[in-house]
Amino acid sequence: MMFKKTLRASLLALLCTLLLGALASVLFANASSAQAPAPTPPAAAAPAAAPAPAAPPACDGTAKPPVLENCTPNSGDTAWMLTSVALVLMMTIPGLGLFYGGMVRKKNVGDTVMTSFAITCLVTVLWAICTYSMAFRSGSPFIGGLDRAFLQGIVSDISKGIGNPNPLAPTIPETVYICFQMTFAIITPALIAGGFAERMKFSAMLWFIGLWAIFVYAPIAHWVWGPDGFLSSGNSDAVVKVLDFAGGTVVHINSGVAGLMAALMLGKRHDTGPPHNMVLTFIGASLLWVGWFGFNAGSATSAGMQAGMAMTVTQIATATAALTWMFVEWALRGKPTVVGICSGAVAGLVAITPASGFVGPGGSLAIGAAAGVFCYWGVTGLKSMFGYDDALDCFGVHAVGGMVGALLTGVFAVEQYGGTPGLIEGNPGQLINQAEGILIVVVYDAIVSLIILGLIKAMIGLRVKDEIEREGLDLTLHGEAVQ
Numbered sequence: 001m002m003f004k005k006t007l008r009a010s011l012l013a014l015l016c017t018l019l020l021g022a023l024a025s026v027l028f029a030n031a032s033s034a035q036a037p038a039p040t041p042p043a044a045a046a047p048a049a050a051p052a053p054a055a056p057p058a059c060d061g062t063a064k065p066p067v068l069e070n071c072t073p074n075s076g077d078t079a080w081m082l083t084s085v086a087l088v089l090m091m092t093i094p095g096l097g098l099f100y101g102g103m104v105r106k107k108n109v110g111d112t113v114m115t116s117f118a119i120t121c122l123v124t125v126l127w128a129i130c131t132y133s134m135a136f137r138s139g140s141p142f143i144g145g146l147d148r149a150f151l152q153g154i155v156s157d158i159s160k161g162i163g164n165p166n167p168l169a170p171t172i173p174e175t176v177y178i179c180f181q182m183t184f185a186i187i188t189p190a191l192i193a194g195g196f197a198e199r200m201k202f203s204a205m206l207w208f209i210g211l212w213a214i215f216v217y218a219p220i221a222h223w224v225w226g227p228d229g230f231l232s233s234g235n236s237d238a239v240v241k242v243l244d245f246a247g248g249t250v251v252h253i254n255s256g257v258a259g260l261m262a263a264l265m266l267g268k269r270h271d272t273g274p275p276h277n278m279v280l281t282f283i284g285a286s287l288l289w290v291g292w293f294g295f296n297a298g299s300a301t302s303a304g305m306q307a308g309m310a311m312t313v314t315q316i317a318t319a320t321a322a323l324t325w326m327f328v329e330w331a332l333r334g335k336p337t338v339v340g341i342c343s344g345a346v347a348g349l350v351a352i353t354p355a356s357g358f359v360g361p362g363g364s365l366a367i368g369a370a371a372g373v374f375c376y377w378g379v380t381g382l383k384s385m386f387g388y389d390d391a392l393d394c395f396g397v398h399a400v401g402g403m404v405g406a407l408l409t410g411v412f413a414v415e416q417y418g419g420t421p422g423l424i425e426g427n428p429g430q431l432i433n434q435a436e437g438i439l440i441v442v443v444y445d446a447i448v449s450l451i452i453l454g455l456i457k458a459m460i461g462l463r464v465k466d467e468i469e470r471e472g473l474d475l476t477l478h479g480e481a482v483q
Helices: 002-035 075-103 106-136 174-196 202-225 248-266 278-300 305-333 338-352 361-386 394-412 428-459 466-471 473-478
Strands: none
Touching: 075 106, 075 174, 075 278, 075 338, 106 174, 106 202, 106 473, 174 202, 174 248, 174 394, 202 248, 202 428, 202 473, 248 338, 248 394, 248 428, 278 305, 278 338, 305 338, 305 361, 338 361, 338 394, 361 394, 394 428, 466 473
């Protein structure tokens, strides 16, 4: 009986294959005949040579009028942005997965790294379906249009070397810009997992991240970075012009607040323990540091002077924050730790992110030092004060560090580097803009995140059962365990 079923299925598969092959052959033959040149009739005399067609113009968003249609991307900018895509993707897988995986207990390592990997896949699909279009296409001050839903309408004529770039990145193909911003959309919800680690249902996590990507990340990205967003510094009609070069509000404050809301909705873990493997955390933090050059310098969307300054200040702020955290921890607790200095480095990376295209080396030193102090307090004093269980300090590092960096951007911004002066250069209004932007993002993010979490809790539940939590999420949810 089983043999007959197998034979029937094999014959059916073979028949389908033959039909598809025949159809493909017919379509290919029709296409070939349609493209074949018509026979040239005999001519009495040779015609004059036609002039060579003009080369397509270079894509240029600064020209007047801008050259954004049927134009040739800049090869140097494109090469740098292709590299940046790979660097930022590396930040989530494997960087963040290892960083978080080393800090949880051994029985939950698999679930932690699985969360980073699954979020990468889920957000990629949603980005292609709708969230890229909602975030980075023109629509309204609050949300983009859907003209790029399912990534339709992208001009990429490889044979002629021309395309129509997104005006937000005029010198690179739109496909490259899509992938670059996709990596930001991936790592932002992946950071949230630090708030709910070791106790959330895997199914609930997928629902929460998917809905959050659509209803929180896409709108806020459009507000701050979209061509007509009401918080965008590049929009002349913006209500509040927020400086956020690479994601202080969009990525870090956004993810940190959502992580705190998830921690509050889930409640405290029943038992906690020391980090499972500090070496994994060290490797993850190192990958994050390297990848962050694509994150910050890549946000210039070109291989120019602004990218160079963004890379420089990123390195300086990160090292300063790591040393500051280490010295503070050493003074208060008697020993400098690997997890501590790695957390300090991440805090510096977070804080310099909004400022990286607007400040100079002097500002980056101050931002790094402030991040080391305030983020250390965020993961110790602040968490102890309010008693919430932010498992891997998503709020303490990312929200607190993002707020510190966003505010200090308004203080240390240098007009010759980013086009906008800050408080020190006589523009106190920018500091006010930064504070207003933070407040708007925090309020919206907190409210919508709580609504999404509440709906999921009512429908399928958020937290695993007590016995599952005690045994560990790896075996009970995934059937695997680290030996």
